[in-house]
Amino acid sequence: MSKRGNQSSFLRTIIIISTFGGLLFGYDTGVINGALPSMSKAFGLNSVTQGLIASSLLFGAALGAVFVGQLSDHYGRRKNILYLAVLFFIATMGCTLAPNVTVMIVFRFLLGLAVGGASVTVPTYLAEMSPAERRGQMVTQNELMIVGGQLLAFIFNAILGNTMADNIHVWRYMLAIASLPAVFLFIGMIRVPESPRWLVSKGRNDEALRILRQIREENRAKLEFNEIKAALAEESKMEKATFKDLSVPWIRRIVFIGIGVGVVSQVTGVNSIMYYGTEILRDAGFETSAALIGNTANGAISVLATLVGIWLLDKVGRRSMMLTGLTGTTLVLLLIGIFSFVLKGSASLPYIMLALTVTFLAFMQGAIGPVLWVTLSEIFPLRLRGLGMGISVFCLWVTNFCIGLIFPILLDKIGLSATFFSFAIIGFVAIAFIKKYLPETKGRTLEELEHYFRTYDNRDIQNDLNTIEAAGK
Template sequence: MSAEKSVKSDHVPLPDSTSNNINQNAERHLNHIAFISTLGGLLFGVDTGVINGAIGYMATPAELNLSPNNEGLVTSGITLGAAFGAVFAGHLSDRIGRKRLLKYLALLFFVCTLACSLAPNALFMIISRILLGLAVGGASVIVPTYLSEISTPEIRGRLVTQNELMIVTGQLLAFIVNAILGNWFGHISNIWRYMIGFGMIPAIALFFGMMVVPESPRWLVMVNQLDRAFDSLKQIRSHPKACREEISQIQDTLNQESEIKQATFKDLATPWIRRLVFIGIGLGVMQQFIGINIMMYYGTTILTNAGFAHNAALIANIGNGLISVIATFVGMSIMNRVNRRSMLIAGIIGTTSSLLLIVGISAFLSQSTLLPVLVVLCTMMFLGFFQGFISPLVWLLLSEIFPQNLRGLGMGVSTFFLWFANFLVGYFFPILLSAVGMTWTFLIFVFFNILSFIFAYKYAPETRGKSLELIQMEFKYGDTSGINPEDK
């Protein structure tokens, strides 16, 4: 039976009260589905955040005996794998479906997390972390895609940005678990194995959760499985008529997309396309070189260098995770009320000031008993500005600046460079810390922040209040850094 026939036979007029009830039930079900699928984002946060506390234990001679070089590779190997996972996940999900790929990624999360927790040496750990990164990168692409395809226009923004919130929540959760295990069971030499092994719990939850959520109706229409698309939509929409209309809209959109010639690397010869891709790459690299992941990956190391005992540093680091979650909430609530460029530039000024304060404190108050407290306050200030003003805005700008025919190429290249920059920061930070100390290491990142400010001031576009078509026309024919039309 076709989807069209199924719709007609199931469609029964509903009283207003019943219809409203179903609308509420459908939205409630959507929220449950969003929570399950964003466990992929939670896993991303847990697996990147857990190393913050575990690296100090595993680096000791009695355990994996990590050199600064190996410490950087263990920490950042996950982001090297993520760079490649992000590139290939989109094509793979188009072949096998969003739901099935997320189930496979949950298995990969579980197996690679188990391998990391059992790693007998540094090489095994590095390889396992790189493979784990494939799952992280894949989830970072597929979860927002899946959420955007199952949601309605009214709640799409909230559902998709929920993934960013789950990432920082996962990092906070990892910091809390690290602090509990480190303070209660820190006398156990291999406690880091239990810290890392904690990541298997949300991986199991994601795997079994994906068994009960529907497949993306848009993907089902793409592969011409209209009956299944209708069954999928019935679980998350108000009534059959809405399902029939949405399937028709998806078919029309897919037909229009099939007529659009997608950009390839050859199109980079066109100046405005080359400039747009350059801006996308710059935004991704800028976001990482500002230094967020020296805080999220090495927060405990930084606090230990500042004078905290290791167990106390694990507890203090929870404050960093808490600030990240609160700042992400704030950023999500104001990003549609403040001009993008102003918000981005203000965030970079804030992160630069935070790092300058750390440089000054570590240089001139190195013998002061206040040093640890002042450093943790500065890292919280840094995270507040970054997570509230910079991180959500960069992802939002990347989703807005690329026109439809350039989105695949632009997002793929930009995301790859973002992850690779993430890898470079994670890899070189412990090497720099060992070679030149905390003051000079943070001074280097101050320099990167200044470069990021110059880039954002010169190239970051203003997109608030503009249609995607207007943004594209401005890149092709005019300046994109002008005043928001709403403010004229």
Template sequence: MNRARTSVQHTPLPPDQPGPHSRRLGVVAFVATFGGLLFGYDTGVINGAVDPMKVDLGLSPVTEGFVVSILIFGAAFGAVLGGRLADRYGRRHNLLVLSAVFLVGTIGSAVAPSWQVLALFRFVLGVAVGGASATVPVYLAEVAPVERRGSFVTRNEIMIVSGQFAAFVINAVILNAWGQHPVVWRYMLVIAALPAIGLFVGMLGVPESPRWLSARGRDEDALGALRQLRSAQRAEAELAEVRELAEEERKARTGGWFDLAVPWIRRLVVIGAVLGVFQQFTGINSIMYYGTQLLQTAGFSSNGAIIANTANGLFSLLGITVGIMLINKINRRTMLLGGFALVTAFHLLVGASAMFMPAVPAKPYIILVFVVAFVFAMQGTLGPLTWLLLSEIFPLKIRSFAMGLCVFVLWMADAGVTFGFPPVVAALGIAPTFFLFAGIGVLGIIFVATMVPETRGKTLEEVEAELRGRR
């Protein structure tokens, strides 16, 4: 039997009894997920800001597309950079730095005198978004007790979706109140400064990841962090597991690009990257970015599509809320398989409704129902589970590095869908586009069934030992 696997499978951890540490753990999770809130707001706010922005800055179609999409490319590179820095300097340290980057990017975007300056600061915001997307789930996974890890990590997804929904609502309020002002889009963007300040102030008072501290040989600091977040008996027992695995990691000399030469690590990175691609190729962000245009194509009027599109934001939030209630009760693989099956079914229903239904008044509403059902199913299963699994499956010493690589691939897939969706719908129509999404969903089912490991109910150390033993 593999030595690492034997060493970490010892006496089960004592239960983590409720106490003041439980409330503190909740505060830590809330503060850290401000990174997710900023992620959601900064990706969603452009939806309402772009029309007045075009008028104020004189954007052409080309410069408009460049300003909108550059955040995604910044996020892809920010994910890799953020993951690497989180491994080197710590998860808490990285989130403090990212909060400052969020603030600089937000203020710079809001006061930009030209589209070139706006694009520069949108790229800076993208770097912060990508860094947060790679760091926050890892931090949450490493501070949460194993019994509650699933719900803790998926709180970040709730905050992302809440940030997007908040952006839609705030945009609508600001447009109704000050829509006559040409600089109204600046008000929309600058709102993000508030959660950026909240993230910075909040992270000053939370502990560093105990697993990262132990991996750096700082066991006393790691124990101090655990005592803030666990009962005393549980903290001692958990540190013993973390210390043992960290020592094995140090002996194995892991921690960077050279680890990709190790077959079992390379396999996990490939699994994480491909899972991220499948998540994006469900087309969820095509709905979140282009929902209004899609519904107009389906038959809604311009004003009707804007109103109907708010249902996507609402059911996205409801979906993630249901998902977080189920994620600790259902195995990861089972929930992923069910999610891909539901998403594929709703894709087929959208396509079939668009292709075969006669042009009756109810047709656009029926398509809306199936689109909303897709958003609900996606955000209740594949959305949070992808981020959760990426935070669980990688070895400790390269966890953020590997997460950064996979999130880079995920963001590039997002960019591909963002650029590709409008011309594909224009060329093929709604029905063939959603049939294409359904075909990708079938491939996703096969991938999960044959490649994705199960992680529910195991400590991060047990997950690593098991995957290392499989090779």
């Protein structure tokens, strides 16, 4: 094999190994979907304790994304992922062997710290290891691994739930499977190098250049090494935004939009389906074994829709994709509310419900999911990106936590129909927010967007941006 072939093969190995962090993210967030029915019997759970067990991971993820992810700036991306692999393993085994609800919640919280840390560190590592022209493609592979991990969780849940239906502790086997990719991630990360960009930031230039030569051609390695040094020198001169800057109206407005985009992506109720899909199908009339099998369709459509969404990203505007996705999910939520009320007790309801949740996830993962992270990365000017992304992602996870906590309580107290009518109402509010406040970022420079936010109040966003573009010509 040629040297260039060896470099490409090594880079592919790095990507596969590191994205096991995304696989763990997906599996650990999805496995609770099928584990809850048998766990409820073992622990005698009510709607409140179900919500606490499911959402404790999400609260941990909110803190992990903000604090654990930042440790990679100090210890390095590779070492941080190694530590996260250890935390994934310990927390997974703690959940698997938990003797009671309290211990389960504690270890689910620790698992959330690992999930949140991985959600920040793995994409950063991938972006810094990838060639510029392939960066988007390689980073989005982590998104595929996340939904792939959720699909694997649903498949294993269905297999174990049907072959061990009489075993009250079947949920322990479902949770334990996540320990295997954690071990693989740890062993794999020992064999891969540190991010060259992080090494240059720490003054370890010789080591950074040596690693670049392992994954790039010689001339490309030297060119990229010099570009990294120049970029870091420029960043060191740049004054980063702080919380004090939120007193500036245009900065406050753009952070408000970032928070809104993050919250909107979660208030669709997507994670009520990803975390409680089995419970929803059971409530609609499926037996537990059938609900576990049916729920695998939700995982499969998530993977397929994510592939379609990634393909559409460079062809369709971000704002129009987000509005299409929100319109689709909101209408489906409305239909779920209507059918679960009109056809309650009907033999056809479970199948209609499954078709609707699959349709919902097609809109969500195909139009909203892929746009979310791209939009957040594009709306913030460079000096504001650290502060803006940090606040937005934290609010995203907190919203996710709140939905994970209250959904089973709503399902128990007001029923399936009223719960989804509530999500539909929120969906209409989300559509209005995106239509009014979110600018189209596709094909716009950061400077154009910053000029818009500095200069204009809340008018018709698309017309204003067209005016800016016309003036530039």
